[in-house]
Amino acid sequence: MGLRLARRESPVRGGQVLAFAVGLLAALVVGAALLAMSGHAPIEVYRSMFDAALGSPRGWSATLTRAVPLGLAGLAVAIAGSMGLWNIGAEGQIIAGAIGGAWVARLAPDLAGPALIPLMLLAAVAGGAALALGPAIARARLGVNEIITTLMLNEVAIRIVRYLVNGPWKDPDGNNFPVAPVLPEQSGLPTLFERSNIGVVIAAVVVIGVGWYAARSTWGYELRIAGSSERAAEYVGISLKAKLFSVLVVSGAIAGLAGGIELTGSSTRLVEGVANGYGFAGIIVAALALMRPSGVAAVAIAFGAVQIGGESIQTQGVPSAISNLLQALILFGALAAAVWVNYRVVRTGRSVEGGAGSAAAAGAGA
């Protein structure tokens, strides 16, 4: 006997929210066992996780600030995903965005903040889009798989930023650390509340606005047609090449904006680790949002809270291993729940020779 997944004929109605809650609960129960085994009081740990992430304005500030790069990266992935494309390069595009922003600050360090900040963010958008340009052209013109190209360009972006902060852009007063000089003071994003800056507002507008636009506009609708069937898209007169190209560039631009906001908001200078894994986390965010741009905002905040909560308990003597495990468990729970919304588990009978292959073939054809 074995188990396999079969796609549901239609997703469970309202199942996403329920599934998310059940997944979270299951993760907390397993996590409690782990905590208890390692000598911690699960309830207290959970309470302090919650307090740190959502229990105070300060907690909300930390959570929302974290949700900014997660949400933008998640949106970047989900936008491409709604056409059936995988942008695995958000990490590199975030770096490219940060480089673009930092470059503007180097060129015009004396510009007033209200001029400098928008320019830096624009350069960040352009940087992210520029890194996605190659994969976009290759995919639209030659049909080169965008998963490979975007993934490989992450490495390129990391090498470039490493070169810059170790070479031409290295801060002479940086005690030989591989960092770029501190940005001009007026380039910092204005504070919103507590430690949050207006990057939260910018990201919220972009994530919610683009999410809404993707759901309601002809552009988003055409993306979904093309994602469902390329032949159908051609048949109703949608230019596939233009769509492939534009969606990947837009995806890169959104990820680039995340890099710009990280640079001007949370960071004071360009460092190698500016992307901090947000680009990859964005893939998880998009997956949890079932590749629907309109679902990204909520998932990003929840994911941000889990990260902030998980990091906070490390200061209370919970080993980072346990903290990371807890975060991973919650993600697993939520991902399993997201799968459940679209798939049901089917028991398979005795295994037969070649059975797995034929079942997979039948499943793929269905």
Place this chain on the structure above:
Amino acid sequence: MLAVELVDIWKRFPGVVANAGATLGVRSGSVHAVLGENGAGKSTLMNVLAGVYQPDEGSVVLNGEPQRFASPADAIACGVGMVHQEFRLIPTFTVTENVVLGAAPTRLDRGSLRAQVGELAERFGLLTDPGRPVWQLSMGERQRVEILKALWRDASVLILDEPTAVLTPGEAVELGRVTRAMADDGRSVIFISHKLDEVTAFCDEATVMRGGATVAASLPVGELDASRLAELMVGQATAVSQRRQRAAQVDGEQSPALVVRDLRVRDVHGRAVVDDVSLDVRPGEIVGIAGVAGNGQRPLADAIAGLSPAEHGQVVVADADLSTASPAARSAAGLSYVPEDRLGVGLAPRLDAVENAVMRSYRRFARRRIVDRAASRAHTEGLIDRYRVKVARMDAPLAGLSGGNLQRLLVGRELDEKPTVVVAAQPTRGLDVQGVAAIQQILLDQSAAGVAVLLISEDLDELLALSDRLLVMHGGAVVASFDPDDADRTAIGAAMAGAVSTEGVS
């Protein structure tokens, strides 16, 4: 002992009871017909037998032994193979690779596998070239590959789900021989159909289904009364497509609404699959195109619709030269196209009913590029109502609808754009009696309203009943033209087989 016994099978889907106590008994070594309209539950019942669905109630018994199939693999292991309506083949793989996929020996010896597949094919008269990639094959050839797949897995029970829907008359006769060869080999063949003449020609027994239940089980074909059978199937007076009244309003002097001149299309190998085709369709006229599958009908339709580029030639709709126009521009100029592939080209399977229904018209429902949801939903409800599409949920992926409903939605969507020219490729293939009649009536209504209709079909009866003029394609060219009123079937058949040279074709 019966090879297959399905006893009191119940299967429910959200909002639909697909099988309500269906039964079936099949003798080994026989060809058994399962008759019924679309939505009668035939496909569901067969999917239960093939392990695709698990029944809510009821039992599956093979050779006296009760079985529980959790997957198609289980069913295959017990010797039940199914050829689905929508083929499950990998286009880039060769015939041999598709046949042995998932059931190949550990050590692959391509040469000997190919020989084995060729041998198997020959034994049952399934003519194919084992080395050819599947994407090059016609629908009829692909079906043979599907049958070979089942035989390769040594299926003793073979389910053919509306197999003749994709076949030409000649190919259907060929399939009849193949099923007989399989039955003579001791296998049981279950033949799903709603064409009575096929049932009487190919089958030994027939079971009739209606509304998810069996209304008549294992009737001996020799004692069949066709009208009684049809009554059992439909449950009401039969809708037999009548020879249509010759459209009086077709005026020979009127300038044609669709003009195709010297159209040539080459496939990836440089073969001219449409070879200098010229034809005219006047307003109010239905021009039928007959031909054996794979003789250029599909690329011709695609080229007229603008989906595949023509090497040279002209397409003119209502005096507007659209030879190089995009598919969308052609549609906007009044050319509607009902493509052969409903799901995948005509409709997007993962999108819902509303999103599919507005695929032609969404730009109209958008203000500043934002789609008006209420308007597009109202439009969809109108289409569903006018063309009698049965949709359980407006927001569920379309893939769950039956063939007939899909086609009604597609045809409705295309004709709702008030076209001047309609190109319909295989519009009634795979539909039930009522579905066929509904689609045919829609086409007749269109032509009565002055629309020029180019009807591509592999059903000669349909073409003879509907067309004002009948063209025959062979080898990519139009080789003959007939007046359906005094057409000689033998002559048409000869033309389809390529036995006539081009004569005064209009």
